[in-house]
Amino acid sequence: MKKITGIFSSDEIKKMKPLMFLAAVCIIALIAISIIPTGKESKEESKVVSNNKTSEEPTEKEKKDLEAKLTEILSKISGAGDVDVLITFDSSEEIVPAYNSNTTTETTKEQDSSGGERTTTSSTENKTMITSDDKDPVVLKTSEAKVKGVIVVASGAEDSTVKQLLYDAVQTSLQVSGHQVEIYPK
Template sequence: MFKNLNEKDKKKIYSLLSLGIICVLALIIISCIPEDENTASDENVAQVEQQQEEEISSSEQKDLEKKLESILSKINGVGDVNVMITFESSEELQPAFNSNSTTETTEEKDAQGGERKVTTESENKTMITSNSNSPVILKTTEAKIKGVLVVASGANDSKVKELLYSAVQTALQVDGHQVQIMSSK
């Protein structure tokens, strides 16, 4: 097959053939590697991020309880205070999107006089991200409070109880039916 070629050309052809064989083998090996590893790691990253958000949200809720306890304990006659806040929903972030919508209308008439009108609509949304690949946030909606329980040693006194009731409503901007004041032992 290569009888008419000189030694230099034969070496070039053998080098090219061996390079081609190596490339084919590399492609076969790469195609055999399962893609589930990347998918699994992406899912793990998403789960870790969600857990971190829940931990941050939980710590913010605990901080709110501690702040309220600190403020309420400064009211004259209240004594020791414990506060528990339950939330209906967590903090909600609304990311920014680029949206592109198109509407296409087609009218057709056939030879028998029939008419047909077809309307096709499509919308494409893309989340806007910053340089660090985190989404750009347009609006943050605070967590919605479901109820507040305050246990205070001075809540036996009706005046102190009314002060606590009013202070919680004002501090958290909640309705009266969402607040319960109890006295401790």
């Protein structure tokens, strides 16, 4: 305190004590807030993680469900017999969120004393994701996962008519090209 009293008068020190106390309380409160996690934040973080996980790659359950549905439908084709299906995916489901965007363009023209001219253009874009009341992003579009290829193994595929029916059914149901579908007999 002797160094402080040499720089400040005793009246100034009396005025500074409440301010120093208030500053210490604020620092302690900021440290406590940053250390103690709230349940709401961790819940939102887990939502973000789960949303990113689903958009990265179709889940194994979704793959198996699609294969099971296709197997069920193909096995109902007359003469198909016992059917097994394998579907491979090239890309995952894509979710396109809505954004508010603001673009600012600024052009500056300068002339020097010798008649030379210089034009500078700068552009900035600010994007903000639009969220609903419960903090979920507003989705503009969702694209399904892209099918890379389909293999069908059927006991009735030895018959060319049944093979063609299976081939057409797979193309129609999954909206894939012919080169992505292979049909084999069991």
